[in-house]
Each structure stands twice: as C-alpha cells, then as structure tokens.
Amino acid sequence: MTVNIYGQGCSSTRKARKWMIENKVSFVERNIRDEPLTVGELQEILRLTINGTDDIISKRSAPYKAMKLDFDELSLLELLEIIHEQPRLLKSPIIVSEKKLQVGYHEEEIRQFLPRKTRKFQWLQWRMDHFNPVEG
Structure with a gap:
C-alpha cells in the first residue's frame, strides 16, 4: 500500500x-502548489x-477569503476546476x-495508514505496558 501526501510545504505536511518515515510507511509526497491536483484526482x-x-477546502485560506464566491452556487465541476487553479484553497496535508x-x-488518526498487523502489535504492546500488574 502506497500512501500519497498532498501538501503545501507547511509544518503539518x-x-x-516525518511520521511516515519513522513508521516505515511507503509514501509519495507531492507539493500541490507546484503540481496541482487534477480534477480527476x-x-x-x-x-x-x-x-x-x-x-x-480551507475556508480560512487567503484565496478563499479573496474570491468572495458563493461556493454553494457552483457546480461540482466548476468548483473542482477552481481548486485545480487555486490549490491553496485546500487544507494541507491531504493524506490518501x-x-x-x-x-x-493528527497524530492519532494517522495510525490508520499502518498495516493492520503493525497496529495490532502496537496495541498489544501498549496494553502490556499499561496494564501489567504491579509487582510488589
């Protein structure tokens, strides 16, 4: 399974x-400012x-605020074409x-990209670390 990280060079990306590298998850990273997502993607x-x-869509982004468009009035295709032209409208990163x-x-949610066996092993390890009876 290869994971795609679509980002804008921000700290979250x-x-x-870094998380993917540390957890040995195969990924491909793409800066969407340099190479915007296609409508199909x-x-x-x-x-x-x-x-x-x-x-x-990042409603706090500068392009979103500057456009002053009623995004609800656009067809989906029109909206996707605008996003393709203005990739800064997207939240970052988008991990797929x-x-x-x-x-x-999100540190907890990103674990979903680990293989199931790895997640299970880590969960079992966590349980052992946290629920072993105290010797005394």
Missing part, C-alpha cells in the same frame, strides 16, 4: 512526512470524504491511500 479524494468539499483519507496532520 512535514510532520506527516480531486474526484477520487472526494469519494473518500464524509462531507464532500467541506472536508478539504486506496481506501483511507486524512485531512490535516
């Missing part, structure tokens, strides 16, 4: 990259969201695998 990301474009999505860097 750097944290995600955006559609693939959206199929993994719960709240559609609300999950990936075949069936998993994480928007932003």
